[in-house]
Amino acid sequence: MGAGTYPLQPRPSLVGTSLARVARVYAEFVRVGFVNTLAYRLRYYTGIVTYFIYVSVYYFIWKAIYADSASIQGFDFGQMLTYISVGWIIRSFYFNNIDQDIAYAVMEGKLAMDLIKPVNPQFMYIAQALGESLFRLGMLTVPTAVVLLLVYPIRKPASALHFTGFFASVLLSFFIVAAINFAVGTFAIRLQSILGLLRAKYFLLELFSGLLIPISFFPRIFVDIFAVLPFEYISYVPVLIYLGKLSGWGIARALTLQVFWILVLFALGDAMWRWSSRKITIQGG
Amino acid sequence: MKRHLRLFLLYFAQYAKVRMAYKADFFIAVISSMTATVLGFGFVLVLFSKIPRLQDWSFYEVLFLYGFSLVPLGFFNVISWNLYEFGDVYIIQGRFDRILLRPVHTLFQILFEKFRLESLQEVLTGTVVIAVCVQRLRLAWHGADYLWFALMVACGAVIYVSVFLILTAVSFWFEDRVGIVPPVFNMLTFGRYPLTIYNVFIQFMLSWIIPFAFASFYPTTHFLRRESFESLFHLVPVVAASFFVLALIVWERGVRNYSSTGS
Amino acid sequence: MIGAHAANCAQWAGYSMSPIVLVENLTKEFRTFRRREGVWGALQNLFVREYLTVRAVDGVSLSIEPGEMVGYIGANGAGKSTTIKMLTGILVPTSGKLVANGFVPYRDRRHYTRHIGVVFGQRTQLWWDIAVIESFKLLKEIYSIPEANYRQRLGVFSEILGLNDYLHTPVRKLSLGERMRCDLAASLLHNPPLLFLDEPTIGLDVVAKDHIREFLKEVNRTERTTVMLTTHDLSDIEELCRRILIIDKGKILFDGDLQEMKKRLAKFNQVKFFLKDRAQVARLPLIATDGISCERVDELTYLMRFEREQHSSAEVIRTLVNTLAVRDILVEEEPIEDIVKRIYLSGEVA
Structure with a gap:
């Protein structure tokens, strides 16, 4: 937007911004995120192999576990294999590094630049991450899914309805993860070194999202606690839909709760950004 | 040698001083690090609430394996900080130029310019976990065990350093912000399960390609008196030394490539 | 190329005075790739790359006598920084001969670095989070500077550059001018006979520039430190250097006396x-x-x-x-x- 610097041209009015204009601005960030993936090209060269190794390792761990029991917590081995595989496949789509990006922006002193842009920083970061995720969907998620389907006896989705619900649910997972990462990333503004926190968050999401083990395997008390937290809506719930363990109203309820959590987390991220960015404006970053 | 030791201590003292200047920050880092350590074991904990054994390994044996892997990993984590940021900070932003302008070996500067002090927590936690398991499993350690333990921890740390140096060196050829360190780092956890549950390919990979099994599983079998891996256990120092030499060669080549492309 | 420097001629004629930097026919080629634009371009970039070879430095020859201060100028991308990087041992030349202070920089890099000081105006060589004085102490160990020499030089530098006010401040809190003064001091603590400066006054105010120029003159006078500096600010060169080198598209366009150049080329x-x-x-x-x-x-x-x-x-x-x-x-x-x-x-x- 080079206009506005030259007095002869009318200034773009920020007050009269229409919804379409806002959408166009964020669509641009999505595009930038998509194009910017060159900076991470090694990830695409190695990604499929990495994910294949992950799933294989968990395949053998679960095989050893199922050696002397046919069903645990209502999962037979075939379901468990599907649970793990689908979990990792969708992870290759929904994950992002917004938290790390913010941390680096802080370290490099570039965060002040985010403050002067006339956009909502949370939506800007999330829009860019979405562009990256869409890129990954084609370059990593789909190829990984194909490879895994060829090698392992992964089950088909329970029904067309379930697959549709699953698809919607995964898209919502992306926004939950993105909002969590944004909120965690804002800590970087206040902390000297955030990397320890990011590692803790990594393990926390891996475990509490149900990526490694279904939530129903946890002791009762944890199951109850997780029910009122957003984490299980990242991986556990979408995969349950895929497996057909939720149906009809269950799917509708799950999707509604996902949307609810996205809204709550957006509000949280916004509040935290305000709280943290005060530090930049007061202390000069 | 003496100069390098002095330099190391000075680097360490400087960095510690910086970290201690922000006490609250350091405290959060330690808490986060401990949380990560506990959560890292969460999968096994949850699993054992539903099953009594993993293959023929009891809970405390698996816990021992986890505890043992933590100790060399903790030492490695303390000095590996710059390896994470290497592609971004040193290559893309060009800070490696500065490293080349100093009369100290490049690796020395990369490894010792920054320390993840909070990871010493892992060393401590690992040691405590091992002590508990030794007692629970009635392993009755004698003098030789302590010596082997020290040696195995050192070898484990060298193996981790070597593997990740090789992976970090890839940044010299491929400009990439994150590189391939993070996905392999996450594979560390695979060395924390009994190797025998895997098929031949994964066993081979964890032994000879990314030799994490030599840093955790093979040493553990010795301490748990599982005699079937004794010969591989004795190979641990050889594997550590070989990978270290390999890492040095790859690193030097990477530096040479950097000097000719100036990327 | 005309206007070859007098000392330059002396060298080729075989006079006894030997140059501290001798460069013959130095060339550096880079392979870069073309980034395609747009969404489809991003996909292509991932798999197929189109490479092209760029000759950043193209057959450069020059020689510098001990104690000289030489200004090295050129537009952006002319090959200045690449030359400096080869002279400091960071980059290996594609071809050509290069000897500095008796070393071949890229081959003897680690020994050679003890004999040079380098300042990049855009980037600090100090540790970001620690106090300036602590950075200096680290450098003292890194370069094995004897205690007495260290104290003496630090004292002199602090006085001329006025460092005392912020020796105990972390580098990240310094202004650009303060940081540059510290960087200069840091690059000279080990008393190198050769000093390379890449844009040392970029972004500085008049007072800071003046400070730095006076300091460089002083060091050059008392220690006979040979200085080679690149800059965009020609007043730096007029203040400091008798000799000027102009590079463009990798080739030296002019090498000679600044006043002579003015006399001959002022139109x-x-x-x-x-x-x-x-x-x-x-x-x-x-x-x-x-x-x-x-x-x-x-x-x-x-x-x-x-x-x-x-x-x-x-x-x-x-x-x-x-x-x-x-x-x-x-x-x-x-x-x-x-x-x-x-x-x-x-x-x-x-």
Whole structure:
């Protein structure tokens, strides 16, 4: 937007911004995120192999576990294999590094630049991450899914309805993860070194999202606690839909709760950004 | 040698001083690090609430394996900080130029310019976990065990350093912000399960390609008196030394490539 | 290439004085790839890359005598930084000969670094989070500087550069000017005979620039430190260097005495004059004729430019005072920036 610097041209009015204009601005960030993936090209060269190794390792761990029991917590081995595989496949789509990006922006002193842009920083970061995720969907998620389907006896989705619900649910997972990462990333503004926190968050999401083990395997008390937290809506719930363990109203309820959590987390991220960015404006970053 | 030791201590003292200047920050880092350590074991904990054994390994044996892997990993984590940021900070932003302008070996500067002090927590936690398991499993350690333990921890740390140096060196050829360190780092956890549950390919990979099994599983079998891996256990120092030499060669080549492309 | 430096000639003639830096036919080629744009381009970039070879430095030869201060200038991307990186041992040349202080920089890098100081104006060599003095202590160990020498030099530097006020401040909290002073001191703590400066005054205010120039002069005078500096600011060079090297598209365009260059290559003279009153402005077109240009500096100040070969200053001034009511007149040489700009544009010196 080079206009506005030259007095002869009318200034773009920020007050009269229409919804379409806002959408166009964020669509641009999505595009930038998509194009910017060159900076991470090694990830695409190695990604499929990495994910294949992950799933294989968990395949053998679960095989050893199922050696002397046919069903645990209502999962037979075939379901468990599907649970793990689908979990990792969708992870290759929904994950992002917004938290790390913010941390680096802080370290490099570039965060002040985010403050002067006339956009909502949370939506800007999330829009860019979405562009990256869409890129990954084609370059990593789909190829990984194909490879895994060829090698392992992964089950088909329970029904067309379930697959549709699953698809919607995964898209919502992306926004939950993105909002969590944004909120965690804002800590970087206040902390000297955030990397320890990011590692803790990594393990926390891996475990509490149900990526490694279904939530129903946890002791009762944890199951109850997780029910009122957003984490299980990242991986556990979408995969349950895929497996057909939720149906009809269950799917509708799950999707509604996902949307609810996205809204709550957006509000949280916004509040935290305000709280943290005060530090930049007061202390000069 | 003496100069390098002095330099190391000075680097360490400087960095510690910086970290201690922000006490609250350091405290959060330690808490986060401990949380990560506990959560890292969460999968096994949850699993054992539903099953009594993993293959023929009891809970405390698996816990021992986890505890043992933590100790060399903790030492490695303390000095590996710059390896994470290497592609971004040193290559893309060009800070490696500065490293080349100093009369100290490049690796020395990369490894010792920054320390993840909070990871010493892992060393401590690992040691405590091992002590508990030794007692629970009635392993009755004698003098030789302590010596082997020290040696195995050192070898484990060298193996981790070597593997990740090789992976970090890839940044010299491929400009990439994150590189391939993070996905392999996450594979560390695979060395924390009994190797025998895997098929031949994964066993081979964890032994000879990314030799994490030599840093955790093979040493553990010795301490748990599982005699079937004794010969591989004795190979641990050889594997550590070989990978270290390999890492040095790859690193030097990477530096040479950097000097000719100036990327 | 014309105007080869006198000392340069002396070297080739086999005089005994040996240069501290000797470069012959130095060339550096890079392979870069073309980034495609757009969404489809991003996909293509991932798999197929189109490479092209760029010759950043192309057959550069030069020699520098001990104690010289040489200014090395060129437009962005002309090959300045690449040359400096080869001279400091960071980059290996594609071809050519390079000896500095008895070392081949890229081959003997680690030993060689003890004998040079390097400052990159854009990037600090100090540790970001620790106090300046602590950085200095680390450097003392890294370069094994004896305690007494360290103290003595730190004392001198602190005094000339006025470092005492912020020796105990972390580098990240320093202003650019303060940081640059510290960086300079840091690069000279081990008393290197050779100092390379890449844009040492970029982004600094007048006072800081002046400080740094005075310091460099002092070091050059007392320690006979040889200095090679690149800069965009030609006033740096006029202040510090007798000799100037101009590089463009990887080739040396000029190597020689700065004053001589001015004398030979200044094509224009300029006369600045101050009008008595505003009424005179309307009459200005009367003097701007026959290859004499006249431009406005401010309301009453104007600048005439003319080729030296075409007009003499005396004649121009005579016409001026006869035509207009003028309060004051200044005759100026063509600014060095303009000369250099012309050299860049034409790509040749003669």
